[in-house]
Amino acid sequence: MVASDYRWKDGFPKIGIRPTIDGRRRGVRESLEEQTMNLAEAVAKLLTSELRYPNGDPVECVIADNCIGGVAEAEAAAKKFRKAEVGLTITVTPCWCYGTETMDMDASTPKAIWGFNGTGRPGAVYLAAVLSAHAQKGIPAFGIYGEDVRDEGDSEIPADVQEKLLRFARSGLAVAIMRNQAYLSMGSVAMGIAGSIVDDSFFQEYLGMRNEYIDMSEFTRRIEEEIYDPEEYQLALTWVKENCAEGPDNNPEHLQTSRERKDQEWETVVKMTLIARDLMIGNPRLSELGFGEEANGHHAIAAGFQGQRQWTDHFPNGDFMETMLNSSFDWNGKRAPFTVATENDSLNGVGMLFASLLTNTAQIFADVRTYWSPASVERVTGYKLEGRAAGGILHLINSGSAALDGTGEQQIDGQPAMKPFWEITDEEVQSTLKATQWRPASVEYFRGGGFSTDYLTRGGMPMTMTRLNIVKGLGPVLQIAEGYSVDLPQEVHDTLDKRTDPTWPTTWFAPTLTGSGAFTSVYDVMDHWGANHGAISYGHIGAELITLASMLRIPVSMHNVPKEKVFRPRAWGLFGTEQSEGADFRACENFGPLYK
Numbered sequence: 001m002v003a004s005d006y007r008w009k010d011g012f013p014k015i016g017i018r019p020t021i022d023g024r025r026r027g028v029r030e031s032l033e034e035q036t037m038n039l040a041e042a043v044a045k046l047l048t049s050e051l052r053y054p055n056g057d058p059v060e061c062v063i064a065d066n067c068i069g070g071v072a073e074a075e076a077a078a079k080k081f082r083k084a085e086v087g088l089t090i091t092v093t094p095c096w097c098y099g100t101e102t103m104d105m106d107a108s109t110p111k112a113i114w115g116f117n118g119t120g121r122p123g124a125v126y127l128a129a130v131l132s133a134h135a136q137k138g139i140p141a142f143g144i145y146g147e148d149v150r151d152e153g154d155s156e157i158p159a160d161v162q163e164k165l166l167r168f169a170r171s172g173l174a175v176a177i178m179r180n181q182a183y184l185s186m187g188s189v190a191m192g193i194a195g196s197i198v199d200d201s202f203f204q205e206y207l208g209m210r211n212e213y214i215d216m217s218e219f220t221r222r223i224e225e226e227i228y229d230p231e232e233y234q235l236a237l238t239w240v241k242e243n244c245a246e247g248p249d250n251n252p253e254h255l256q257t258s259r260e261r262k263d264q265e266w267e268t269v270v271k272m273t274l275i276a277r278d279l280m281i282g283n284p285r286l287s288e289l290g291f292g293e294e295a296n297g298h299h300a301i302a303a304g305f306q307g308q309r310q311w312t313d314h315f316p317n318g319d320f321m322e323t324m325l326n327s328s329f330d331w332n333g334k335r336a337p338f339t340v341a342t343e344n345d346s347l348n349g350v351g352m353l354f355a356s357l358l359t360n361t362a363q364i365f366a367d368v369r370t371y372w373s374p375a376s377v378e379r380v381t382g383y384k385l386e387g388r389a390a391g392g393i394l395h396l397i398n399s400g401s402a403a404l405d406g407t408g409e410q411q412i413d414g415q416p417a418m419k420p421f422w423e424i425t426d427e428e429v430q431s432t433l434k435a436t437q438w439r440p441a442s443v444e445y446f447r448g449g450g451f452s453t454d455y456l457t458r459g460g461m462p463m464t465m466t467r468l469n470i471v472k473g474l475g476p477v478l479q480i481a482e483g484y485s486v487d488l489p490q491e492v493h494d495t496l497d498k499r500t501d502p503t504w505p506t507t508w509f510a511p512t513l514t515g516s517g518a519f520t521s522v523y524d525v526m527d528h529w530g531a532n533h534g535a536i537s538y539g540h541i542g543a544e545l546i547t548l549a550s551m552l553r554i555p556v557s558m559h560n561v562p563k564e565k566v567f568r569p570r571a572w573g574l575f576g577t578e579q580s581e582g583a584d585f586r587a588c589e590n591f592g593p594l595y596k
């Protein structure tokens, strides 16, 4: 097993499927057993064929041993699910069943109910009844009810039901996978950035996660005492020399460092990468080398590196380490990305974690740096923004953490994309590496040097930018902006890029406007953004993020997701049905964090 696969050794949570049934024997129950179990099997088949765990394996479903007609069978299923480490449940039924007697009572796992929309037996009536019980008992559940009436015995899952089952399951798996994992804070607060003040109550109560902390001096100790796998280090260094092209030094001549110094910095940043990964997930090789404690790691599904300034004022910066860990490959080959936030912005790290669990793809961490109005672009370059960029663009750029996948060199149907690692080809890995330069870090900012990731994201990718904020008195709030990466003519990009730090990776982002609220204009999007950073994912995943946030009881303060894709627990509608965000805030406050 390569070190980076070690993190999956405990397996993943499973999806529990609960076929519920009218418990009346001597006719009713018997007539429904087969159809009900068939629905359960059809749901399991759909989920197993469509969804994958972060390591690429198909998700696993566990079906209750028999249909659930009353409390004894409900508890038997719950027991089976606990043993099988089920992290979310889906109840399916074509018929009337007894609400509180058959419901899943575990308040800490996401749950959905699909009430088959037929006429012979009232599955949708059970759905309404049991959802009212869920509301009354404070255990919110998602309701799924197909739009069109189907015939009795039909166990095909209609497309609208499939979409909701998958959206629920993706988000529910994200909830279950992050639970009991850790966020590892490497260092503390970077340059007064509030997101790097780790709020452990938030992690504990909303995400079910624990917090681990190390001082950055741990990197120094491990470098000096050689607490890493020396063979992997040699492999990594050789791979880096062959595959990571060093770009031109942009520093004023008197600040440029020698070749010898740069070579040393490369050695240090490669060691830092091995060390950060081992800190996060452990490494069995360290045990063989006599470092049993270090071999265990911190059980971290996400981490952040403070870097600035105490580390970077003296040592090479964390850009190479953060970028490589966030990417879908390294010297060991293709593998699931790690989640590492730059500047230890733990709240942006959580945004990256959400999106990576929902998509199994790598994430871009960036400063939401500049709103470029069409007039400003024209003034500075003479160029008139057009197409998706016509309303203005956001310059997403930061020194570290942007996954190499963000180059857009991977493809889906001939279009730029970012894919799960198991779909990435070797050629795409090569062109991603070719599209990236490693620029000697700007020494005025990073006195200890290092190498910044420099690339330009290809335009035309659907993308979703998200940001988690914490507000005193309110708690966490999520912001979501769907849009597209856009291409600019090369000379226009160069002019705009050179006004800031051209050694950093750039994504030009055009959010999709709705004409109202925070999405009236691109300026409004920037003006509403809650912090200096955003987490950017491939794809339009706003609907998945909304569903996930509602499971965790994190209200969404701004989004541009079409209304028909918004899917939250049924009880949300009881807090008001208006299209504003108010009902979401009231519901989240009322039910409180998932693990309170």
Ligand SMILES: C[C@H](O)[C@@H](O)[C@@H](O)C(=O)CO
Residues within 6 Å of the ligand: 193, 308, 343, 367, 398, 399, 445, 532
């Ligand atoms: C080099 C600078 O300190 C940057 O790292 C800074 O602009 C940020 O990224 C702030 O989030």
Ligand SMILES: [Mn+2]
Residues within 6 Å of the ligand: 343, 366, 367, 398, 532, 533
């Ligand atoms: Mn930043």
